[in-house]
Amino acid sequence: GTEGHEEFDVVVVGGGPGGSTLGTLVAMQGHDVLLLEKETFPRYQIGESLLPSTIHGVCRMTGATDKIIDAGFMLKHGGTFRWGANPEPWTFSFSVSPRTAGPTSTAFQVERSKFDKILLDNAAEKGVQVRQQASVQNVVEEDGRVVGVVYTDASGERHEVRAKWVVDASGNRSGIHKAVGGKREYSDFFRSLALFGYFENGKRMAEPTSGNILCVAFDSGWFWYIPLSDTLTSVGVVVRHDMAEKIQGDPEKALNSLIAECPMIKDFLSDATRVTTGQYGEIRVRKDYSYRQTKFWKPGLVLVGDAACFVDPVFSSGVHLATYGALLAARSINSVLAGTVDQEKAFEEFEARYVREYSVFYEFLMSFYDMHVDEDSYFWSAKKVTQNQYGELESFVDLVAGVSSAEFGLNDAESAALRFKKASAEFAGAVDAMAAEGDSMVPLFKSSVVRQAMQESGQVQGRALLGADLGPDTPMFPGGLVTSDDGMLWQAPAQG
Ligand code: FAD
Structure with missing residues (x-):
């Protein structure tokens, strides 16, 4: 029974970027959220190089962007690689072209102890109850549904708390994820x-x-x-x-x-x-940090961030996947708590979109490793999978982050929306052109999934900045759901 136990709408396990983002987005909809973090922040974490859609997309929605900007982190315009057949370093930047480059086509290199604390403090400010030195021991299940967690506090005392949803955002080192069932599949390629x-x-x-x-x-x-x-x-x-x-x-x-x-x-x-x-x-x-859980949710339990999956550090996707996954999960939880979408439908949408984003990065990174053509090298020969032309991949890297790079005038919403759509169209056209060019192409480009997924990260940014001005969303999957104007919920697509 629930007698004597505290009750919440949502209990989040872990206060990293995944957990604090999810908690914030759910609390902002007026729900009661408890976040349990076993350490005391600031605490050390690896994963310092970030992508624009985290800073200017998801963090814009949680209200953390300006605090991150004010913290004075190192500004990141892109990446420089001594990689592949080219002995000279080459650079990609977070913009389709210099023409569209602007303040949103940047990210930061962050000291995670500071960055994660900004996000966690922001969560508390937005109404999340944050308890540190609270270490979750296990989840509580009743009739096949997760209904709460047991944690110990700083003095070692045990507490049971109840929730409609438990979110495992406890990173890669805890065992909480096992409660979801399925298994954690490790990548041979990225071992x-x-x-x-x-x-x-x-x-x-x-x-x-x-x-x-x-x-x-x-x-x-x-x-x-x-x-x-x-x-x-x-x-x-x-x-x-x-x-x-x-x-x-x-x-x-x-x-x-x-x-x-x-x-x-x-x-x-x-x-x-x-x-x-x-x-x-x-x-x-x-x-052995590259893996994915075969299931991301079950009734009462959702996995986000490293608890769910992680690919490889080379393209700074970890915090992106954690915060994007948190946004998807928050939409599902918010919709189910609001009673507007049923559980199965809401969480299938979450899982399908999250798995797709992960898969796109996975495929992309495989091709990226494949750019190293030095056959004699011990490390690289084993990573070689197919024969590719590498110039195209380099230009693709330009595009990966670039869809979201158009400069938006925030006090000029209509033309900003227009500019956003233009940048998206330019991006889609460039990917189509590459895909149309024949057999020598990286297999990646053949897939419209890639184009859509890259556009999606632009959508997150566009939605965060423009809201309803971006116009109605279209489903990512046939029969699937679309994003509400404010980006906080799922809804059925408009009829007609
Ligand atoms: P975390 O940041 O791990 O947060 C989880 C939190 O949960 C922690 O604070 C932990 O204390 C808490 N916790 C754990 N267990 C419990 C429990 N039982 N009860 C309560 N709390 C608990 N990503 C990038 O974006 N850019 C990079 O450059 C990058 N480089 C990387 C390099 C390496 C070598 C590796 C391995 C990873 C790298 N990553 C990078 C990935 C990045 O570290 C993670 O993807 C990211 O930190 C995941 O965030 P999270 O919120 O899921 O988990």
Whole structure:
């Protein structure tokens, strides 16, 4: 029974970007939300390089964007890659063309301890009850439905709380996700290990790319080099799973010898010193982080963020998938709590859209790894799947983030909507043109799914900025639901 237990509409497990975003979007609809976080914020997390649709789309909806901008994070215009057959680094930017570049075609490199705290504080401000040092032990089930959770507080005392929906946003290290059933499928293709640390006074690329993420491929794998401030840099290396011995033993030695293998990173760090104190003082290892749960929900329980799936760090998709997944789940929960859409329909829409977004990134990243054509390299030969022409993929990278890049004048909604539609059309045309060009194309382009998914991330941004001015939405799947004008709910498509 529920006697003596606190009751909420929604209990969220985990206060990372997935959990705080979901909690906020549900609380903003007037529902009672409790968020349980086992740590005390600020806390360390990896995943520092973000994409525009998080900052200017989902965070615009939760009201966090201006707080993020005010925090003074490193501005990111795109990425620079020493990757593939081309020995020269090449750069993509978050804009279809310089013509459409504007304030929304940017993202940030963030210190996650600060970024995640901004989102969690914002959640509390929007009405979410946040309890830290509250560690969820298990979910409570009755008659095949999840009806609450048990957690322990700072003093070790156990509490049971009840909710109509429990959201597992507890990241990749907790076991809560198991309650959903199905299983966690690990990717063979992305079975890698990452080793990472922090440096002061590493070099910077020249303007305008100094804030970009730099990714550098070498024989054993690839490095990320993320400028977090004028002097602080996050440096990590990804190696294939069966090269684990390269990072066994003393992590400092391992990192140094991998840096020595990679001339560009070696040069960038030649005057730098590794941070050895505070949250950045450790060298950390992560392994087997690419997986997806075969089911994302069951009655009473929804998975978002790393609890549900994660691909690979190379294209900064983790926080995007967590916050986008949170938005999709929030729409389903809001609609079901409002009584306007039935549970099955609402959560099928959530799962189908989320799986599709994940799959698009998965396929895209497979092609991206495939760009490395050095046959002799141990790391890369195993990653090689098909024969492609790489120039097209480079231009595709330009497009990935670019659909959402048109500059919107917020006090000029009508013409902003028009400009948004133009940018979307330009994007769709460019992808169609690539798809029409013949057999040499990356298989990815053949799929209209890719085009639609990329447009969807633009839609999130457009909806956040323009609301009803964007005009009515169309279903993503036959017979499926559409987004409400404010982006907060699902609804049946308009008749006619
Ligand atoms: P998290 O951020 O992990 O938050 C989960 C929260 O739940 C934590 O605060 C945790 O303390 C809490 N929690 C856990 N268990 C419990 C419990 N039982 N009870 C209560 N609370 C609990 N992503 C990017 O976007 N850009 C990048 O550049 C990037 N680089 C990466 C590099 C590597 C090597 C790896 C492995 C990942 C990278 N990612 C990157 C992915 C990114 O780290 C994650 O996708 C992102 O943090 C997921 O957010 P989340 O909200 O799902 O989970």
